């Protein structure tokens with residue numbers, strides 16, 4: 649297959665809305681790529697999501713307009729992408745969001761293309777045209793750099809909210825609509841309807857203020873206190889992994905490596921030790937305040953302000969003066 653010096657990003661289209669992680673990936677690739685940044689968009693014939701994508705300044709958008717494929721399943725989209733690559737050539741890199749869809753399509757396509765894939769990257773940069781892919785490894789205790797020197801495309805999934813998004817005008821933006829991309833219908837699965845997952849009133853991924861609680865703040869009374877403080881601060885409530893064992897919280901509330909990556913202006917950590925799996929999800933928080941009874945708690949190394957003491961008392965006192 650012909651190699652092409654382009655870096656591709658798969659645009660996640662969730663029921664006719666572009667998932668914001670796509671904008672973050674475009675921004676990151678604009679910052680690090682010397683080759684053209686190309687977005688691959690699958691959309692319905694009547695849709696015009698190119699307009700939304702173009703605000704982030706990619707060099708090119710390749711649109712596959714196909715009503716059936718736009719509501720297709722992961723196998724069908726994989727097949728269409730493999731056929732697109734066969735038609736256009738093999739890009740240098742191909743980046744997917746590490747979302748439910750991205751995590752399903754990327755490995756299927758990787759197997760089809762017989763190339764390499766690094767999942768859940770937290771950072772990316774180029775050395776020449778080699779993509780250096782940073783991801784946590786060995787029980788998530790160290791960051792390692794992975795490269796795919798011999799195969800193309802270099803495939804990656806990158807986590808939402810690890811990179812910021814910035815609008816950019818690209819006067820040279822090219823939009824190409826590709827027709828006649830063949831794809832095989834998946835007879836094993838029939839999708840009757842699609843709905844977006846119900847979102848909580850305040851999604852921690854988008855929240856400007858977050859109050860996060862850990863095992864040092866997990867009684868019903870502690871949680872009540874944290875909820876009350878969060879309300880006062882107009883904040884969302886997030887938790888560490890152990891608290892998702894309680895019925896009250898799910899992975900949607902969990903911050904960290906296997907949960908959500910957050911980027912609030914203010915984060916208050918109540919009774920959280922600061923395990924690397926947690927702190928990897930908060931590195932984009934602007935101001936971090938942590939409260940812990942242990943003066944040597946790791947979380948203090950990731951904090952702008954800290955208080956050694958009881959988290960519940962701190963939360964109560966802070967709420968009282970707000």
Ligand SMILES: Cc1cc2nc3c(=O)[nH]c(=O)nc-3n(C[C@H](O)[C@H](O)[C@H](O)COP(=O)(O)OP(=O)(O)OC[C@H]3O[C@@H](n4cnc5c(N)ncnc54)[C@H](O)[C@@H]3O)c2cc1C
Nearest residue numbers: 862863864888889904905906907919920921925940941959
């Ligand atoms: C593959 C893998 C993925 C993981 N993914 C995640 C993830 O996405 N997110 C995540 O959070 N974890 C994740 N974990 C778990 C992670 O390793 C830690 O176990 C977890 O983050 C610890 O949560 P914690 O800080 O609430 O609890 P602990 O480590 O038990 O810390 C509790 C802290 O509270 C303090 N404390 C106790 N009482 C009080 C009090 N009254 N006031 C103030 N402080 C008090 C203690 O000093 C202690 O520092 C993962 C682990 C693995 C192996």
